[in-house]
Amino acid sequence: MELLLPILLGILAALIGGLYLLGVFRQQRPGEPPLDKGLIPWLGHVLEFRRNTLKFLERMKEKHGDVFTIQLGGFYITFLQDPLSFGAFVKESREKLDFSKFAVHLVRRVFGYVAIEGDHHILQMSSNKHLKGDGLEVMTQSMMSNLQNLMLHNIGSAADQSTWIEDGLFMYSYNILFRAGYLSLYGNVPHKSEESEEKAKEKDRAESEALFYEFRKYDQLFPNLAYGVLPPRKRMEAERLMEYFWNALSVQKMRTKDNISRWVWDMQQSKEEMGMKESMINKYMFVLLWASQGNTGPSAFWLLLFLMKHPEAMAAVKEEVDKVLKESGQEVQHGGPLINLTREMLMKTPILDSAVEETLRLTAAPLLTRAVLQDMTLKMADGRKYFIRKGDRMAMFPYIAVHIDPEIHPDPHSFKYDRFLNPDGTKKTDFYKAGKKVKYYSMPWGAGVSMCPGRFFATNELKQFAFLMLVYFEFELKNPEEKIPEIDFRRWGFGSMQPVRDVQFRYKLRY
Numbered sequence: 001m002e003l004l005l006p007i008l009l010g011i012l013a014a015l016i017g018g019l020y021l022l023g024v025f026r027q028q029r030p031g032e033p034p035l036d037k038g039l040i041p042w043l044g045h046v047l048e049f050r051r052n053t054l055k056f057l058e059r060m061k062e063k064h065g066d067v068f069t070i071q072l073g074g075f076y077i078t079f080l081q082d083p084l085s086f087g088a089f090v091k092e093s094r095e096k097l098d099f100s101k102f103a104v105h106l107v108r109r110v111f112g113y114v115a116i117e118g119d120h121h122i123l124q125m126s127s128n129k130h131l132k133g134d135g136l137e138v139m140t141q142s143m144m145s146n147l148q149n150l151m152l153h154n155i156g157s158a159a160d161q162s163t164w165i166e167d168g169l170f171m172y173s174y175n176i177l178f179r180a181g182y183l184s185l186y187g188n189v190p191h192k193s194e195e196s197e198e199k200a201k202e203k204d205r206a207e208s209e210a211l212f213y214e215f216r217k218y219d220q221l222f223p224n225l226a227y228g229v230l231p232p233r234k235r236m237e238a239e240r241l242m243e244y245f246w247n248a249l250s251v252q253k254m255r256t257k258d259n260i261s262r263w264v265w266d267m268q269q270s271k272e273e274m275g276m277k278e279s280m281i282n283k284y285m286f287v288l289l290w291a292s293q294g295n296t297g298p299s300a301f302w303l304l305l306f307l308m309k310h311p312e313a314m315a316a317v318k319e320e321v322d323k324v325l326k327e328s329g330q331e332v333q334h335g336g337p338l339i340n341l342t343r344e345m346l347m348k349t350p351i352l353d354s355a356v357e358e359t360l361r362l363t364a365a366p367l368l369t370r371a372v373l374q375d376m377t378l379k380m381a382d383g384r385k386y387f388i389r390k391g392d393r394m395a396m397f398p399y400i401a402v403h404i405d406p407e408i409h410p411d412p413h414s415f416k417y418d419r420f421l422n423p424d425g426t427k428k429t430d431f432y433k434a435g436k437k438v439k440y441y442s443m444p445w446g447a448g449v450s451m452c453p454g455r456f457f458a459t460n461e462l463k464q465f466a467f468l469m470l471v472y473f474e475f476e477l478k479n480p481e482e483k484i485p486e487i488d489f490r491r492w493g494f495g496s497m498q499p500v501r502d503v504q505f506r507y508k509l510r511y
């Protein structure tokens, strides 16, 4: 008897401890946001969240308002969905809201890369130097040369003169953007190692095609890989793909290339100098490939699709592009030289800029997440205050809070190519909610410390691609009545959205 009691007490304590760890006892304290734990201990709402993040968060917002805490797989996450208060999240100090802890964890699971102190700093330094300003000039040129290699290599071959070529618009756009982006960042096969320049270019095309083929497989596994719910077979497939990319992008392989971007080069060097093993740097090369090539292709698809579905938009952009080309003193001629589309020309296209921004508003839907390192008070724009607990997480999903808010963007589900243009043709940046100016009126790139460092380059890529399509090709939907496909809801929160199905289109040379 004496023995039994301590054992029973022990079991009871373990049980209570276990329930505590499962979050069963957590209650909303005074001053905290509404708490919604969901029905399943520990897991909370994770199933519904994963099934369709957008729908779930809309439901929560309806139920609880613009700030609420939910339980998701062992974490308590407070969502901030009032756009006027976004500054409180974006600008909070790193001592309180931290991005890297969370990112480091994910990157390790999904890419096999073990981060080191200073990683993020290196990334930001290199990006500031080489993906904007003067650095962008160099990137624009190599992107142009690679795009032309991929899009126009068979120009002049008799078969392609006046015949329509049919393709899936999603696969076509993703394929071209991925490969041109990859070649521009990771370099070309040197001319001198092949018999001729033509042979070297052919090799670039073949190699990048093979890479894209594997990348798409990984891309499709990605959402479930990130959530850690891939079944074993697919998990093995993902690991095989990782190995493939670590090899294909290895430092050793890149030593044989010409034209490696300074962006990639500098990061390799810095990591080497910090004593990182080469095999680990190879893994980082895959992280960069993923971050740089997973979003632009899908965005290019939506851009072209919206233009084809909106003739007035297509006409306006086409007119602008033709005008810029003419003003540069160039002309696309049958059998003539390829055009030299410069950074300067790309800075004279406000209508195309607006169309790109509108495309991203409708189809880029990142989820921004931070770890809460200290107890803190969230101060809302309207004066409300909420206590947020250390150890929790905070998140924003701007797509609902901003992108499709009808007060900020009237008729939010329609593509309006001139939504981001003022009547005088300049860029529009004034948007309002409840009579107040909204600073974060579109957030395809995220915000704050983790804001996409490739955003200038990405915008440039999209514009270069659209520009070349417009000046070189006629293109149209195979079926003009084709409906715009739905967004694949499994990817909400992962950046640029993908469609649930492809759309057939056809193109042919204009000259």
Ligand code: HEM
Binding pocket: 103, 120, 123, 131, 288, 291, 292, 293, 295, 296, 299, 364, 366, 367, 368, 369, 444, 445, 446, 447, 449, 450, 451, 452, 453, 454, 455, 457, 458, 495, 496
């Ligand atoms: C339309 C195209 C693109 C979109 C919509 C996009 C969007 C984003 C978003 C939302 C984030 C932040 C993720 C977070 O807060 O957790 C991000 C991060 C990042 N993006 Fe992009 N991106 C695009 C293209 C690019 C390109 C072309 C590059 C590089 C050349 C690039 C490089 C990166 C990198 C390295 C990060 C990680 C930043 C960090 O860890 O601080 N992105 N991107």
Ligand SMILES: *[C@@H]1O[C@H](CO)[C@@H](O)[C@H](O)[C@H]1NC(C)=O
Binding pocket: 141, 142, 145, 188, 189, 190, 191, 200, 258, 259
């Ligand atoms: C390197 O890039 C330039 C354009 O920036 C291009 O003309 C040249 O052909 C490229 N080199 C190789 C080996 O492809």
Ligand SMILES: *[C@@H]1O[C@H](CO)[C@@H](O)[C@H](O)[C@H]1NC(C)=O
Binding pocket: 340, 341, 342
């Ligand atoms: C294109 O124009 C830029 C800027 O004027 C120049 O630096 C570059 O050499 C040109 N490229 C080609 C291939 O003519």
